[in-house]
Structures are given as C-alpha cells and as structure tokens.
Amino acid sequence: MEETFEPKILGMLCSWCAYAGADTAGVSRAQYPPNIRIVRVMCSGRIDPLFIARAFENGADGVLVAGCHQGDCHYISGNNYAQDRIELFANLLNFFGIDQRRLKLAWVSASEGTRFASVVTEMTEELRALGPLGLKVQR
Amino acid sequence: MSMETRAYDSLVIGAGISGMQAALDLADKGYRVLVVERQASVGGTMVKLDKTFPTNDCAICIAAPKMVELARHPNITLLTSARVERVTGSVGSFEVAIWRQTTYIDPEKCKGCGDCARVCPVEVDDEFNAGLSKRKAVYLQFPQAVPAIYTIDYANCVGCGACDRICDVGAVSFLKRSQALMVNVGSIIVATGFEVLEPTELRKEYGYGRFANVLTALQYERVIAASGPTDGKIARPSDGETPARVAWVQCVGSRSLKGGYPYCSKICCMYATKEAMITLEHAPGAQATIFYMDLRAYGKDFQQYYRRAADHGVRYVRGRPASVEENSDKSLTITYEDTLSGEVQHEQFDMLVLSTAVVPAPDNRRLAKALGVEVDEYGFFVSHNDLLAPLQSTREGIFLAGGSQGPNDIPDSVAQASGAAGMAAIPISMRKRAAEAAPLAERDVSEDESRAGVFVCGCGKNIAGYLDVPAVADYARGLPNVVLSETCTFACSEDTQRRIRASVEEHGLNRVVVAACSPITHGPVFQQTIAEVGLNPGLFEMANIRNQCSWVHSTGNAPATAKAEDLVRMAVARADKLQALPAQTVEVTPICLVIGGGVAGMTAAVTMADMGIETFLVERESVLGGKLNTLATLAPSDTPASEVREQLVRAVQQRPRIKVFLSAEVREIDGYVGNFRVTLDEGVGGAVTQIQVGAMIVATGYREADLRGRYGYGDDPRVITQLELERRLRDGTLGTPRSIVMVNCAGSMNEENPACCRIGCTISVKNARMLQRAAPGASIYMLYQDMRVYGKGQEEYFTKMVAEVQPFRIRYDGGRPPEVRARGRGLTVKVYDTLLREDLAIEADLVVLTAALQGDAQTPRLKQMLKVSTDELNFYSEAHAKIRPLDFTTNGVYLCGADHYPRTIPDTIAQAAGAASRAAIPLLRGRVTVEPIVAEVDEAACSGCGDCIPHCPYGAMTLDETRKVLNIAEVLCKGCGTCIAACPSGALQQRGFSDGQVLAMIEAAWTI
C-alpha cells in the first residue's frame, strides 16, 4: 500500500479568537488530522511575513494564519493589517515558486470550534493533493 | 449552629454581563466583591447569543475574557448555584443570608474533563440550548463555562453512581451538602437580568409549542450559534433541512394591552435584524422576512445596521401577522396584511421565529422580598426615581443594573453596570481598599544558561488516554537545556504546584514548561506558582497537548504522541529564548477632570466626589446645566427642567471636592493616563490655568443640526425646532396655534444622514402632551417614519399620550420627506401617508421640526487634543460598542452623555455614573499597571520613518522630531504587536513575542 503524504502545517493563531476557537474544538472533541503545529501570538497583526517565509524554509508544506473575524479584533484593527499584509505576501509567493494555496488566511471566533476543525481538515486535504513543498533549507 | 459571618465590601447578585461588569469595576477599585449567581456558570444570556448587534461581533469572544477575569480576580469571590435568602441591616452594613446549593461535585477537585458526562445514562433537555438538544444529568453548561466544573442536576440524576466510579480525582460526592452562609456587605447590586416569554399561554395564534418549526428568538440564537446544537448550521427542527424561507414576527406579547405586556421589549427589532442577516449569510439563497409594526432601530448605528440588512436582502413587511397554520410538510402559512399595500396575504415559510416579550427573571419577586425592595407589576425591579435616580432601588444602598430593570441591550446594560458600581462604591468609600499585591522578590536569571524543567500532564485520562505521556516526558528529557522532565496526573492540582516549586529550587530551574491544556485558561495558575519561588512569570511556557492534541486526535495513539512531542519541543525552544517581563507601574495623580457641565458632566462630577475623588468641572458657558437651561419639562415625569437643573447644580455646589470653572475651555492637553497636564483658558480677561489630572471624562453634549433651507426652516418664523418649542413652552410665548404639525426625523433617517436620533420620538410624544396643554383644542399632527418609543416606560408614555391627546399620526417614508410651504396666511405641509396611501395637505400655523442631532461644534478640536475619534456626526467613538461603551481607546479618558450619542436624561445619568466608575479605577488605585507584553524600539535601528505610527490603534507611538526616533508610551501600548510587523527596519520588538521567540518555535516545529 502506498503511504499517503502527510503535509506539515504551521498555524499562527491570535490568542483571543482563533486560538480560543482551537481550544473550543478540543472541548467539543471536534476531530481533525494531526498535521498542524500551532504558534500563538497575541494578535494576527503581529504576524510578520518573515514568519511565514521561515516556516516554508523550515519544511512547512502550508501555513495557516487565523484571527478574529473582521470587527471582532481585540485590538480594534490588528486583523485588518494582518489581512493586508498576508494578502500582499501571498501574491509574492508565486515569485518563489510557491503555490498560493499553501498560505491560508481564516477568521475563526472563540466559539467556532467545529469551524476550526473543518478549516484544518480541508487545508490538510488540499495540501495532500498538492504534495510536498520540499523547501527545507539546511542551516 | 453558629455561623461565621464573612465580610465583603459589596455584593453583586447575578453574573450576566451586567453583574460581571459591575463586580469587575468594583474589584478593580480595590473593593472586595462577592458575586452570587443562581446558575452553575456565569455569563447569563449573552453567552447564549451568536453574534451581537450592531457590530456583529461574536458574543462569546467578548464575554469569555470577562468571565475568566471575573473568576481569577483576587478581589472577587464567586458563588455559583447560590441564592440570596434574606437581607437585614442597612446601607454600609447589610447582613446577607445566602444559600449555596450543592452540585455534588467538589469544585476544588473537578478538572472539567467530562468523563462523568460520557458515562451518565440520563439524558434531559439542555436548557442552555433552549431545549433544542440533550445533555446528561451531570453536565457542563457550555464549553466555555466558568467555573469549568461539572454539575450534577440532582432532580434528574438516577443515582447510578457511574460518574463517581469513573471520576479519576474523586470529585463526585453525593454526601456534599448545601451550605448556608452569612456575609456582611456595605452595598448591593442587583443584576438578575431577564428572560423571554414562551408564548404557550398567550398569543397561541402563532403556534408556538404546537408546530415544530416555530421557535422563540432565543432558541433561534442557539440554532445559528457556532457553538449551538447544530454547530451553526441552520436547520429546521422538524427535519434538519436548511430552510429556504424564514420569517420573524415582532412584538409577540410586547406592546400589547391585551394578550401580553404593554411595554416595548427594546431589543427584539435589532436582534431579529441580526438573526435575519446571519441567516442570509449561513444559508445563501434563503429568504428572510421580518413582520413589524415600528422598526425600532434607535441606537447608535442601529438604523445603519437596519438599512444594511435591507440592502442585503432582508425583507421587512409592515404588518402584524394574524395567525399561523402548519402545512402537511411542516412548513407554515402565515396570514398577514401588508399595511403599506392594504393586501391580506397567505404566505408560506419553512421556519418562523417569534420575537417574544422580555419578561423578568423568574426569581425576582422572591428576591425583591428578601432584599426589601420593590418590583413593578410584572416583576422588574423599580428605581427610586425614574428620571433622576435610575439605578437606585427603593432601598438605600441597593442598586440596579441591566435587564433586572427591564429590557436592555448589552451596551446599555454594561453602562448601567458601571453606573451601579460607581453608586455602590459610594457607601463604602471610607473603607480601606485591598492593597495591590506587593511584587514578589525575583531572581535575576538574565545572565544564566537556561535550565528548563518540563512537566507533562496526563489530565487523568484526558491526555494519558490518547497519547503516551511517559514517552513524551522521556522525549523532553533529551531536549537541549532540559534538566528535568516529569509526568503528573493533574498538573493544576495543588500537590503538583508544590512539586513544581520544589523542583525549581532543587534543580535551579530558570524556565518552566508545562505540557497540559490551554495557556489561556491555565497559564496564569503556573505563572503564579513560579513567581512564588522567585521566577518571573515571563519565564513560563505551556504546550497545549490536551485541547489542541489529545482531545482532537483521539483515534490512534501514535500520531497524537508524535504531535505532543513536537509541541513540547517547540515550547522548550521558545522557553530557551524567554526573558523576564518587567512589571511596571505608573503613579497616578488622583484627580479627575470633567469637560462639560450638562446633566452628564454634573452627574459624573458628583459621583466622583462622592467616591472621594477631587474633581475639576469645566463648562464653556457661564452657567451649568447644558440643555436643561433650554428645556421646559422632562419626560417621563413632566418635572420642570429648571427644578432638575437646580437640584443638580446644588449637588455640585455642595461638594467641596468639586472645583467648577465656568466660561472656561480646554486649550491644551499633554501627557497620558495618570498624568495629564491640561491648560484651561477662562475666556476673555480670564486666567489661563494649568492643572494636572489622572483621568478625564468628556461630557460635551450635542446640538441640533442646522436645518436652514429645508422644511421652510429659517424662511418662516412659524417653522421651529423642538428645542425652540421647548424654549417657547418654558417662556410661555407659544401663542395660540390651532393646527400644529410635528415633523420627526427632520434631517435624519435619509440618504444624507442615515442615523436615527434615538430621542426624537420621545421628545415629540412629550411635546404633543405639552402642546395640548398649552394650546387646548389645537389639532396636532405627528409625522413620523417609525415611532421609536422603545423600551419599558416610553411605549406606555406614548400610549397614554395617544389616548389623551389623540393626535393624527402620519407615517411617511424617508424617501419622500414632507414639504412645508407658506400659503396665504398659513403654512401647508404636504406629505404622503403610507398607511392611508394618500397625499395629505395639512393646513398648519406652527411646524415643529424634530431636528437631527449631532455632537458639539467644538468636538473636532477637542478630539485632536484628547487623541480620540468621532463618527461623521461628531459623536465620540467608544473603545468597544458592546463591552467598553464608556471608555475611549486612549487610556484614562472616558465619555458619557449625549456626546456619545443622544440619549434621555435617565440614560445619561446612568452613563455618567458609569464613566465616573470607570475613571475612578486608576484614580483610586493610585497607579496603573503597564501591560508587560509591550512593544520596544531599538533606537539605533530606528530610521524615524514613522511607518509604524498609524498601525497602533491606541496612539501609543509618537515620533521624537528632534532625535528622529520613535517614542513608545508604554502605558498606552496594549501589546498587540501590530506595529512590529510594520517596521521596515526591524527596529521594533514585542516583549514576550519577539521575533527570536516566535521564530524559535517555527524552526523547532519539525525535526526533519
């Protein structure tokens, strides 16, 4: 039997909504594939494109950035800046020969546990279809 | 049996959003607060909602942090499943008897793992989900419940003991008894909220309880809620299908002289609009129809929200349905008259939502008796004086907030809660407040090699059952810098805390990593633990191997174990880079400045002074009073405005702590929270004064829009505004008009200014009464779009007016505003009546315009100085529409009254007391704590480009023009880190989340 490719996903989640939503997924026992590794930041506005780039260099096949829905940001507007930056950066990915679908931006509220699970599930499946990125840089 | 009496400063009854806000406001001032909540978890109604109008933010996202804060606050004691039995004594010293119902589970032991619920054989309707799903006899109310402890519902438990047998920590005990407690408090706040009517006895024509697909709006909130029984998928109860047509019926049991309650329930027009909008989002292609009589979108941004909903396709039909019948496919046929066309229709829908009346909490009458206060004929708590003391109950020292008084939305509830907290602080103002905990002595580890200790938790079987905990601990032991790695059954239990403390000392640990549940809920517990042995809380890190691992990857041990190892490796990598987070505080000048001397400013100043705080009150005019100097009488009690003015001015003058500056204006403001330097200019010939204050309250009021050139205003002296009418009524210069036309929404609710002025309708109702008295026999015409006499009190006031005055009420459309023309000796008002569907020409000799309202003319200048923002109408923008309605985003500056948005005097007073309560927090504490996770600038790297400045939502950054480097006011920074990613030079860092710390985790995420 051929082994299915298991993508590596880095999740960068804001503390107030998306990370709390991922916690809620746990409380509700919503199941999703174990492919994601989560890094918590206070606000999605903190997420520097550098982090994403470094994740790809380090072997991630995909990066999920998730924060509060528009209008819900605990810091008023951080998620707006996040959206601008991430979208801009996504456009640059093509230059590096990285499929834009490997970077995903999602808004997940603290109560959306099942939504978080389905976002991760879908992303895992999509990346399985895309195959490995293979960008691991040796340091 | 003698009972020990414990002393607290204040008691808060009910822990919905109102009770939580009131308790936090008092506790933050240093008062010790006891919170008594009837249910097993705090949160009240708000946590059952999906999103909240008018900003559509997620209810749980904004409520959950308050819940956690409440549970963790050192000055708050929380008693859930408890009730107040009896109150004796008087203000300053109430003796309170409390009954705490046992839940048969030891709150100290329960880990919230839910094993018990899994094995419990009993299923009952889940009241949290309004009966739309089932829960067990042992249950957690909802996933975010606080405290996160299971409860046994004894009435339904069959005593099988399965829970007891499975519980690893032995938390279940059927021997645990209910407790009677005695406490002594100085003041009490009642925040018991409200419930919604279930129309099974009244209004049966709508089929609730008979037809499966007829729900109450609260049930529907659970249907659309992401955390609800259908995970937010909109499903018909009869078959689980997504409905294609959903309808709402408004005022079910409200606004009814028969078959319900006479008052308006205030919130339902807006929540129906919200629910309809969410329905269109969740079920694209669906139709949403709202049947209404008057669409009461009265608040700030409410009308815009309503327009947006209509633009998104929500259909509004003016007409109150007569009956509902169920079809064989369980769809519903509704019979109604579209009153704008006059047609009676039978229309089919898949689901029907009833916006049912808000009714008092069921226990109110008993509680009122226990408290010795009055409730009204329905069971809502009544205030001592509707106009001037809206938050004071009928007994001194007991105050009211939120839904306990009647229907209220979240912003009004929160404002009232802060107001009640301000009032409740007064009788206890002489008491000694809890001192800030002295910072613990800290070991400096900055130069040391990192030595980490790892503790891997099994959480009973919650982690250990799904992954190999010893293997993870073994793995951790091999990681760089790890000197110790252990497993523990329950990391958060007291014995593990002891072990952690001992290990830190024994092994000289300078980093601690716990692999367990979520840092959000449990992080602070461990941070406190290591602080006790001299480690800075910044040196702690957590790996979330339960919520984000064992619980979500419960099938197959190996992948979960591998992931847990990765998570631990990431945590250890980050721990290596952690640094101490300095705890900083800033001294505060304990003086307040209030700008504006109307009802709002005077009330705020008086409340401040009564809390023991020196206050400056600055008024631009030569007299205090604001609009009270112009108004004739005041609704709802018809009290002369002059009387109210005298009363308030006297209150100000009697308080030596208040210093009033008249004919004075603010010229300059410098500094930040705790230390503002303000320059006052006392007008021509007056002095220029410098004052230093710790906090500021802005209460600059509102004005009527300039309507010149419209509705004949300015051209004809017989066309006047409501304020001008008030002046004439006051001065007795009305004359003898025989026909008077009032035009509501003059200059508002149209394309150019979509806002609804919130108070215009009530003003027109009051003045219809006054006009009938001043000009007996005159015909009175009221031209309106929707009659927005919202809430309890106003609707009844309106009904009374209608019966007495019998005005002609003419409903016009905002798109076809009335025209006023001079004709011969009289005036003619032309208007299209949408209910008669005819053009009317009304002969009038006085036209009164209910003019659009706006913020003060000088607001644009003042807002620059205050570094705050406003909307298009010059009304100030609050920090958060729902949970911080009285704060600005700028720390230390607060707002109240009509400068935020027009409001009635009772609402103004509640808000002003609330703003005083908020501002008193830093002033009474004497210091403000600086957020430890702030941004820092590396001055050497900074090029002074200023790119970061606009990214900071709190205005914490300024450019030092002379040195050309960035300057961060740490006390203003709230630690979001948004600026950091904006800096092109890499000159910014965030403490606790530096690039190095984040990248360490990313680089450690995978080993290959």
Added chain:
Amino acid sequence: MQIAYYPGCTMKASARQHEDAALAVLGALGVELREMDEWNCCGVVHSLTSDNLIRHMAPVRVFARLREQGADEVATLCDMCFNTLGRANLLAQRHPEQIAAISATSGDDLSYDGGADVLHLLQVLRDRVGFAKIRARVRRPLRGLSVYPYYGCKLLRPAEVGIDDPETPAVLRDLMLALGATVVEGSLQTQCCGAYHVVNRDEVVTQRVSATTEQARAGGAEAIVLSCPLCHYNFDALQPQSGAQMPIFYYTQLMGIAFGLDPDQLGLEEQQIALLPLLERHNLVHAPTPGD
C-alpha cells in the same frame, strides 16, 4: 344530575334534531335537562353599542325568570343563545346600574343580581359528566369515521364568555376522540361561517362554507361536526351551492350513534345532505332494508 335548560327559539324550529338527540344522549348519561317554565327569545346577538340598552332586556329577562324559578345555572344548546346570555350576564355583573335602568324602563320586574351561570351543553359534557364517562358509555365506537370539528365564533369568543381557548379549542376534538372517531383539524375551524348573512348576503356564507369544507376534505375528513344551529343551517343548506356534499352532524347526533341509540331518536333525516350513507359505509347504523 338535573340542570335547568333554556332552549331558545331555534331548538324548537330548525334545530329540533339537535334537541332530540341531546335529550336522548343525556338520558343515556343520566342527565336531565329541565326546561324553564317560561322563557323568551334571548335576542340572539349581543348589543354592541352603548345607546341600546333596551336590547339587553330579552336576555336579562331570561335570567330574572331563571332566578324566580329558583335556579342558579342554566344550560343551553344553541351557541348564539349561550353567547348572548353569557355577555348579558357579564354586563349584569359589571354594570348592575345598567340592569337597574333596563328594569326601570321595562315596566316588568327585571331585577337580576348577576348571580346565575349560563352553561353550554358542551361544558356540561366536558366538566360535569366528563369525557371518561362518555367514553365508557360508547357501544359502537366511531372507528374509521373521520370528522372535522367546527367551532365557529360564538362558542369561543369573546374569551371571557367562551368555553374553550379561542385559538386552540379542544372540546369537540376531545369529545370525538372519546367516541372513537378520527379527527381532522385546520385553521378555519374557529372562523365565522358568515352567520346571519344567509338572510340577504348568502354569497358571503357560501364562500366561507366552501372554504371550510374544502379544508376539511383536503385534510381527509368525511364529515363536519359542530354545535351551532346557525352554522349547521349554513353548512347544510348552502354547501350544495358550492358543489360540495359533506355531511354535517351535530355532536349530539354522533354521540347518539356511538352510544348505539336508535337512529330514529337522532333526527338524522332532517337535513339536506344525507347522513345515513356515510354512517352505513362505516357500519355505524343498519342499512335500511328496502320497503322498510
């Protein structure tokens, strides 16, 4: 059990079969209706305007006579009488001064203290006899017979005189279930049939009757069961104009059938739309032998 009985004009005219059936059925249940010695027309409709006190004279006189005869409650079969008497009684209770005024102008002694009760026969059956007892008396359950209970207005409204919930009445349904029938319900059960418009606006009545029978038919009903003699007339007489032929029963007739009483006592022949064929189809009466 003995109860005073006020028949009203119609029970003695077009609704004889209802009275016959009622007396037979009540006999079987051991209830005796004792007809008042002296009674007059109730006036049929309650006066709705305030300048028209004189119109209350008729019902008040009924109560005055009742009191003279020493009774403090009276039963009626007719919904319209029930409603008119009930509302007049409320008036007497709430505005005794108006009764005094009526009495003064009438020249007759109409003193009435509001102390009597008016009962509808359905109330007697539900609240005094009880459906359990009725169920026990059933000899020939109406198994398989599907009926649509029709309430109309006067039995239910205004709520202060009505005998059941005006939006979700149950009394006829529960009675029919006790008899073993199948019940079909629908929204038009509680809507007015057009009432006295049969006199000069019968198109109004025809429209209501046809809509209601259509709803009953669509729900699978084979017959309508009702209580009011005016509704009965309207449904029976005007249905053919809309082309429908659904049998109309008084509830007393169906009780009689279920009790196994002699069909001859139940006045089954005395209406336009034949009742027997349906009953025969369900084997609820013996088919008459030809030449019988």
Added chain:
Amino acid sequence: MTITMRAGGEADELLRKVETLSGQNLAGCYQCGTCAASCPLRGSMDLGPDAIIRHLRFGLPDVLDRQSFWVCVGCDGCVERCPRDIDIARIMGALRQISIQENGDHLVVAQLPAAALRKLPPIALVASMRRNTG
C-alpha cells in the same frame, strides 16, 4: 387625490359619535393590520377594519357609504387578537347604528322571499333584523 386636513368639521362629529357609541378610543389603533388579516369576511369588505378606523380618524368623507360594517357579523375574531384591545366589532356596530339612524334600515324584510324565510332558522332572522334594522 390630495386630502386636505383642516381642524374641526363634520368628520370630527362622526368620529365622536362612533367613539361614544362603541366606547372605543380610535386613536389607540396602531394600524398593525392584525384585524384585517384575522377577518374571515375581509374579502367581502370594501375597506378592511383597520382602514375603516383610519378613515374615521382622518375624517375621510365616505365611511358611511361603505359596505364593510354591514359585512361585519361581529364574530370577534379580530377583537380577540387586537394587541391594542380595540373592540372593532363595536366600532362596526356603531357605524351600523349611525347609518340606520341617518338612512333607515339596511334590510327591508318585506322584500325577502317568504319561502326562504320559512326555512331559515329563527336565530338567523332575529340576528339579521337586529343588525340591519333600527
């Protein structure tokens, strides 16, 4: 057509009469349409009950020429549901009363076919008389 509204006048008088006879305060009506949608005879009326109230309130001239109040049988369907506790049936009754006083009986018994009369239940006749004649 534009309706001109002036203070006072005949309309006021009709309104006052209706209010006195019916004991109802018409100003209290919210024009919610519940009554119209509840009325089983709305289809036979030329103005719904809510519209009758509005026309009376606004003194529109044609109210007494309408058929609606003759069509209303006083079934109280609307009355039970009106959230404002307005007894529409009484308002309709008052209009009938006023019309009969001004224009005489609405129904001439002599013109009804005798045969039909004989078949009708007495309550139909009595009710019809009492509602349609003075």
